[in-house]
Amino acid sequence: xxxxxxxxxxxxxxxxxxxxxxxxxxxxxxxxxxxxxxxxxxxxxxxxxxxxxxxxxxxxxxxxxxxxxxxxxxxxxxxxxxxxxxxxxxxxxxxxxxxxxxxxxxxxxxxxxxxxxxxxxxxxxxxxxxxxxxxxxxxxxxxxxxxxxxxxxxxxxxxxxxxxxxxxxxxxxxxxxxxxxxxxxxxxxxxxxxxxxxxxxxxxxxxxxxxxxxxxxxxxxxxxxxxxxxxxxxxxxxxxxxxxxxxxxxxxxxxxxxxxxxxxxxxxxxxxxxxxxxxxxxxxxxxxx
Amino acid sequence: xxxxxxxxxxxxxxxxxxxxxxxxxxxxxxxxxxxxxxxxxxxxxxxxxxxxxxxxxxxxxxxxxxxxxxxxxxxxxxxxxxxxxxxxxxxxxxxxxxxxxxxxxxxxxxxxxxxxxxxxxxxxxxxxxxxxxxxxxxxxxxxxxxxxxxxxxxxxxxxxxxxxxxxxxxxxxxxxxxxxxxxxxxxxxxxxxxxxxxxxxxxxxxxxxxxxxxxxxxxxxxxxxxxxxxxxxxxxxxxxxxxxxxxxxxxxxxxxxxxxxxxxxxxxxxxxxxxxx
Numbered sequence: 001x002x003x004x005x006x007x008x009x010x011x012x013x014x015x016x017x018x019x020x021x022x023x024x025x026x027x028x029x030x031x032x033x034x035x036x037x038x039x040x041x042x043x044x045x046x047x048x049x050x051x052x053x054x055x056x057x058x059x060x061x062x063x064x065x066x067x068x069x070x071x072x073x074x075x076x077x078x079x080x081x082x083x084x085x086x087x088x089x090x091x092x093x094x095x096x097x098x099x100x101x102x103x104x105x106x107x108x109x110x111x112x113x114x115x116x117x118x119x120x121x122x123x124x125x126x127x128x129x130x131x132x133x134x135x136x137x138x139x140x141x142x143x144x145x146x147x148x149x150x151x152x153x154x155x156x157x158x159x160x161x162x163x164x165x166x167x168x169x170x171x172x173x174x175x176x177x178x179x180x181x182x183x184x185x186x187x188x189x190x191x192x193x194x195x196x197x198x199x200x201x202x203x204x205x206x207x208x209x210x211x212x213x214x215x216x217x218x219x220x221x222x223x224x225x226x227x228x229x230x231x232x233x234x235x236x237x238x239x240x241x242x243x244x245x246x247x248x249x250x251x252x253x254x255x256x257x258x259x260x261x262x263x264x265x266x267x268x269x270x271x272x273x274x275x276x277x278x279x280x281x282x283x284x285x286x287x288x289x
Numbered sequence: 290x291x292x293x294x295x296x297x298x299x300x301x302x303x304x305x306x307x308x309x310x311x312x313x314x315x316x317x318x319x320x321x322x323x324x325x326x327x328x329x330x331x332x333x334x335x336x337x338x339x340x341x342x343x344x345x346x347x348x349x350x351x352x353x354x355x356x357x358x359x360x361x362x363x364x365x366x367x368x369x370x371x372x373x374x375x376x377x378x379x380x381x382x383x384x385x386x387x388x389x390x391x392x393x394x395x396x397x398x399x400x401x402x403x404x405x406x407x408x409x410x411x412x413x414x415x416x417x418x419x420x421x422x423x424x425x426x427x428x429x430x431x432x433x434x435x436x437x438x439x440x441x442x443x444x445x446x447x448x449x450x451x452x453x454x455x456x457x458x459x460x461x462x463x464x465x466x467x468x469x470x471x472x473x474x475x476x477x478x479x480x481x482x483x484x485x486x487x488x489x490x491x492x493x494x495x496x497x498x499x500x501x502x503x504x505x506x507x508x509x510x511x512x513x514x515x516x517x518x519x520x521x522x523x524x525x526x527x528x529x530x531x532x533x534x535x536x537x538x539x540x541x542x543x544x545x546x547x548x549x550x551x552x553x554x555x556x557x558x559x560x561x562x563x564x565x566x
Contacts (some may be wrong), residue, residue: 021409045566048390
């Protein structure tokens, strides 16, 4: 369990993180979400010991720890991955292996991230996807308990994107706690177990996956013809947020969606499209506007 | 610490820039040798013209030892520029390329990392000066032979062939101290600006400025001179005086060592507190 209390970070006069407190359960996959400038990357940099907060306390498994000492048990992927361009991928990993004084099997790591065939290719010839994969391998070099990844999916093609999720899910199943900062809300909602939404350096929302599944969703129904008054009455028991001649948006519990849709079909009102927004997406989009 | 040193050393010697600086220094020495091979006699005859009535010059005056001494004069500007390039690169390239985040995300102490970099930078300087010294001397001796040397250094100095090696050896040691002092300045500039080009320009600017001040002849300049690191850097030439003014030499060595220590401490303190955003 990672517990952060009253974290405050300023860059000059600008307050970047403001009295931020949160908990990350051991073995969880925490999705760190927020619009640009919310403070996600800054939070990750504090946790990596790259920037020094003005205030705040960190506890790991009940032990008070300095922020910079979290590195002893954590692997990081920060910003766009950067490596020594004049070296190959395995050489870069060996360099990190030496610094960490560990004897991790480099070939296994390369296999894990799908770079077993990269051989002696220099980093300057690596694609973005290859660098992302190598960054994951680098983060795993000292067999960390915690893995913190900042926008790991940037620049990946669909294949690489799926592979990376498979790798991360696998690592989480092995007991590694993951903190993933990403704008890909739908994917995070599928894979992550807990969520934290930041805005202007403050925590806007924090919930677990089970809480997410219990909270009401914003459902938009689209129809290919005008809705009659009688048909609109079907929606009246619900919390209607918006409506027009061929569109209705309501707030409803997730477990009621299927039944209500069936009721619409039974009454001959067939939606041509449906969009669902979780509380996380609603909050995120309202903050991004 | 050993692991960090090994990785820093590995990074420096897998960088093309390192080899380029060695190559440039060797080419510089080759050009000096070639130039003096072609025009050395004429230059020397011109320089000795006023002395012809007073001295009887015998033997090989244009010899390898004189040329090695002449080559050491590149320590004024040429060599410091090459030293800055690599020193600034060791530090600021990590910021420019973002690899500093990769390094600092590892569980290593910042003070250890910067100490490893300082030691690597110093090691590089020592190696660079040794290579320079060898390439300044060996080809010159092979081409021009050996002999007594006559140099214009605070007046005309006549130095016996036998004394050349200790003078040259100590000059090389002095050059190592001087270049390390200068690279500690460029290291601090690199940490301050986090950009190698700016760091190189600033360090070079300071070198030029100090050299200019040093050349001023007005009253206060003698007081200033003692505070200019270029003044102390150039004092290796004292070793090529018939009577070496050791006291002055020791002062310069202490000055340069304190200069190195000051900028190294400032760099460590700055790096330890620095936000890498």
